[in-house]
Amino acid sequence: MKIGLFIPCYINQYYPRVGMATYRLLRNLGFKVEYPMGQTCCGQPLGNSGYERYATQGIDHFNGTFRDYDIIVAPSGSCVHFVKEHPGFDSGSGWEIMELSEFLIEMTALEKLKISFRKKVGVLQSCHGLRGLKLGKSSELMQRGASTIVRILKQVKDVRLVQLKRPDECCGFGGTFSVREAELSVKMGEDRLYDFINSGAEVITGTDVSCLMHLEGLILKRKLHLEVKHFSEILMPV
Amino acid sequence: MTDHYESAKKFLKEPSKVDWHDETLWWVRKKRDRAAGEVDEWEELREAASNIKERALAELDSNLMEFEQKAIANGITVHWAASAEKHNEIISDLLRERNISRVVKSKSMLTEECGLNPYLENHGIEVVDTDLGERILQWKEHAPSHIVMPAIHLKKKEIGKIFAEKLKIPESDDPQLLTETARQHLRGYFLHSKAALTGVNFAVADTGAFVVCTNEGNADMGVHLADVHIASMGIEKLLPKTEDLAVFLRLLARSATGQPITAFTSHFKKPARGKEIHLILVDNGRSAILGKRGFWKVLKCIRCGACMNTCPVFRKAGGHSYHSTIPGPIGAILAPHYDSEKYGSLPFASSLCGSCTAVCPVKIDIDRQLYAWRQELTRGNGSQLLVSLIGKALQRNKLYDRLGVFLSMIQRRFPWIVNRVLKAYTQSRSLPDVPAESFKEWYKRNRDE
Amino acid sequence: MSRESILGKLRKNKPVVTSEVSAFDFESGINATEEFIRSVKDVGGNVTGINSIENWGDWIKRSYGIGLNVYSEVASLIGNYLLDKEISNEQLNKIDVAVLEGEFGVAENGAVWVERFAHRSIPFITQHLILTLKGSNIISNMHEAYAELAEYGIPDFGVFISGPSKTADIEQSLVYGAHGPKSLTVVIS
Structure with missing residues (x-):
């Protein structure tokens, strides 16, 4: 099984540590994983801004880059969702793309991992992962079941998961939405943030670094003391 | 053209009101969750409702003909209106032929869509809105900001002021007292109106009957005490079979307010002796939407408002930020069909979180349509150097x-x-x-x- | 002509739909009466057994007050307020308490189906509404309700009544008696 690592653009630029944690985690768990050097971005920012038609060449490039892999793993529900939803991506060549937590659960890979994380943790359920990729049951549905990330965190020793008042409301990032509707995006982010703070969380974690970046930006601006980590960083402290 | 962003920013300037609006609608969403949770087969009901609607829309032409035939046989007069203007004209003619200069009206988003009130007022006919929320808005000269809770953007103090001004009562912010005052005030209109206007929640092809749901009982107060009942119905409201009503009535109120059913669910098949029922089938752009691939499923909407209550953008920016008759996520994919320039910012007023799609009782793919609209709406933009780079x-x-x-x-x-x-x-x-x-x-x- | 142009466009534009529609498969509850009573109370109504009413007249006086115009269409109670053959709105507006017969009740939502009245406005215009219902006519859910209605045919006019008239249009505060009855009592026999 040949695994290709897809590291989205903003992680590559701003959060290489998340890429590192993901890479090391997969290697540590015994997976043979490669990062194809020619990769760029999936084109989601163009699509969500209404310019999907300019992303086609990039999508072709993506198809070429990952042609020889069986599974593509990415630490981002949002990008994986875009690749899965968009008909231009050619999974006809045999690959399947999975978000990291989904992959770990699917492969029941975590038993070997002996880690402890003695913190109160709040989970930011990112929308594209939760409702798009169905990594869990969103609160609108009358079905229950823990999300992949919660199932993973429950295997980490000493973690205490906090209960949020609104377990899966959007944080208001939304890509270009965060700029186009800046005030609204900030208000949505603040409301999420205070839900975490009021629930006693010391760390906010999630599957999507983009949403986490938005909350982290608010935290930094307000000089609050709250850590923000992608869940791979909890599993594989650098 | 007012950009959604500008109006949202304006609404956000009053933080305490924003938080109240947000919390109140979130509370309604939670009531909905509780009510839905009590139905074991909730998800199956949604699936069934979606399938019934899609099938019904695919057969809308023949269903409408069957409905028309049955309704006429039952003694209902059926009218067809291709446009909003035609709809308004039909009502105005019906009233003028009968020398009626004042009507009571219960809530109907379709008549809002058609701009019926101003049209009738211009033709010398007084319209009295009888839904409490709508009566308040009529006084305040506001448009509804929510399709189920039209006056949700107003606080009780503001409402008390309106009552004091219009009905010359001492200012009060007691909902009980204000509601009782409105009851007394509107009863006089009910007793003396010769005609009553209502919307239609569902109609059924196999019997030619139609259903009107209210909690206040105002639709029924109006129509049974008047001689003429005029019901306005969007053609997409038609269901093929009577038994389909069970699926939709189980979903509608639970999704809308968290009630198991509205207080009154009235079924109209024949006019009472000596009275008239006129039903107007309104197209106003619906048949065109039906032909748009990727977009036609918006017509499945049963106007429950659940997507508004769950939407963080709606809750924190208010219904008026959309400037469209139907606000919220569903409005954002509906309004651009009517005017893509005026409503062009609406599909972008979303983080694409998809909560609307997950809550929708008829499973409209709202977030997907928001995305699809964005692709359409950027076509008119000029040089796109940056994106092409x-x-x-x-x-x-x-x-x-x-x-x-x-x-x-x-x-x-x-x-x-x-x-x-x-x-x-x-x-x-x-x-x-x-x-x-x-x-x-x-x-x-x-x-x- | 609007009609032809609408139908023509619908014919031309209709989508191809492949999903199948089958009759909805549902399960009936086991304790319909118990659930019905709970539902009526949840929607703001009252429920009482006919056995607890020894004398209708006394019971109404005790429950609603004295000197009221009681209009009844149930055999076991003769009201003190009668309607003329040619019923006027003013006359209807004087009804304080209306007692009507319900056909069947629905457990899941506390709704009672009503289709027989001297005037369609009575269940709405009355200040207080009492509906009588045979305990054996309580069914589980709306699917059964429409099966019932299909058997007897949809009447010229009929209504599901679930609790009293209500509104929450002012700051979402629930108030009973918006335009219709301020209270609803279901009497189960």
Whole structure:
């Protein structure tokens, strides 16, 4: 099984540590994983801004880059969702793309991992992962079941998961939405943030670094003391 | 054209009201969750409702003909209106032929869509809205900000002021007292109106009957005490079979307010002796939407408002920020069909979180349609140099990598440039620091570790 | 002509739909009466057994007050307020308490189906509404309700009544008696 690592653009630029944690985690768990050097971005920012038609060449490039892999793993529900939803991506060549937590659960890979994380943790359920990729049951549905990330965190020793008042409301990032509707995006982010703070969380974690970046930006601006980590960083402290 | 962003910003200027609006609608969403949770087969009901609606829309032409035939046989007069103007004209003619100069009206989003009230007022006919929320808005000269809770943007103090001014009562903010006052005030209109207007929640082809749901009982108070009942119905409301009503009535009120059913669910099949029922089948753009691939499923909507209550944008920006008859997520995919310029900002007024799609009782793919609308709406934009450049960079990884290095350098050395360009973002949020190297650079050195 | 142009466009534009529609498969509850009573109370109504009413007249006086115009269409109670053959709105507006017969009750939502009245406005215009219902006529859910209605045919006019008239249009505060009855009592026999 040949695994290709897809590291989205903003992680590559701003959060290489998340890429590192993901890479090391997969290697540590015994997976043979490669990062194809020619990769760029999936084109989601163009699509969500209404310019999907300019992303086609990039999508072709993506198809070429990952042609020889069986599974593509990415630490981002949002990008994986875009690749899965968009008909231009050619999974006809045999690959399947999975978000990291989904992959770990699917492969029941975590038993070997002996880690402890003695913190109160709040989970930011990112929308594209939760409702798009169905990594869990969103609160609108009358079905229950823990999300992949919660199932993973429950295997980490000493973690205490906090209960949020609104377990899966959007944080208001939304890509270009965060700029186009800046005030609204900030208000949505603040409301999420205070839900975490009021629930006693010391760390906010999630599957999507983009949403986490938005909350982290608010935290930094307000000089609050709250850590923000992608869940791979909890599993594989650098 | 008012951009959604501008109106949202304005609404956000009153934080305590925003939080109240947000909390109140979230509470309604939670009531909905509780009510839905009590039905074991909830998800199956949604699936069934979606299938019934899709099938019904695919057979809408024949269903409408069957409905018309049955309804006429039952003694209902059926009218067809291709447009809003035609709809208004039919009602105005019916009233003028009977020398009726005042009507009572219960809530109908369709008549809002058609601009019926101003039309009738211009033709010398007084319209008295009898739904409490709508009566308040009529006084205040506001449009509804929510399709189920039309006056949710007003606080009780503001409402008390309106009552004091219009009905000459001492100012009060007691909902009980205000409601009782409205009851007394409107009863007189009910007793003496010769005609009553209502909307239609559902109609059924196999019997020619139609159903009107209210909690206040105002639709029934109006129509049974008047001689003429005029019901306005969007053609997409038609269901093939009577038994389908069970599926939809189980979903509607639970989704809307968390009630198991509305207080009154009235079924009209024949006019009472000596009275008239007129039913107007309104198209007004619906048949055109039916032909648009990727968009026609918006016609499945049963107007429950659940997507508004669950939508963080709606809750924090208010219904008026949409400037459309139907606000919220469903309005954002509906309104651009009518005027893509005026409502062009609405599909962008979303983080694409998809909560609307997950809550929708008839499973309309709202978030997907928002995305699809964005692709349509950007076509008219002029030169798209920047996006085409980005598009090209995605294909050329060397250029892409160099661009990355360049942008990191800019942010590191000249942060003020980035802060100015991305002011909307960085004003209230810090960008992360630029790390010493990108993942790609790290990987080059460490791939064999 | 609007009609032809609408139908023509619908014919031309209709989508191809492949999903199948089958009759909805549902399960009936086991304790319909118990659930019905709970539902009526949840929607703001009252429920009482006919056995607890020894004398209708006394019971109404005790429950609603004295000197009221009681209009009844149930055999076991003769009201003190009668309607003329040619019923006027003013006359209807004087009804304080109306007692009507319900056909069947629905457990899942506390709704009672009513289709027989001297005037369609009575269940709405009355200040207080009493509906009588045979305990054996309580069914589980709306699917059964429409099966019932299909058997007897949809009447010229009929209504599901679930609790009293209500509104929450002012700051979402629930108030009973918006335009219709301020209270609803279901009497189960």
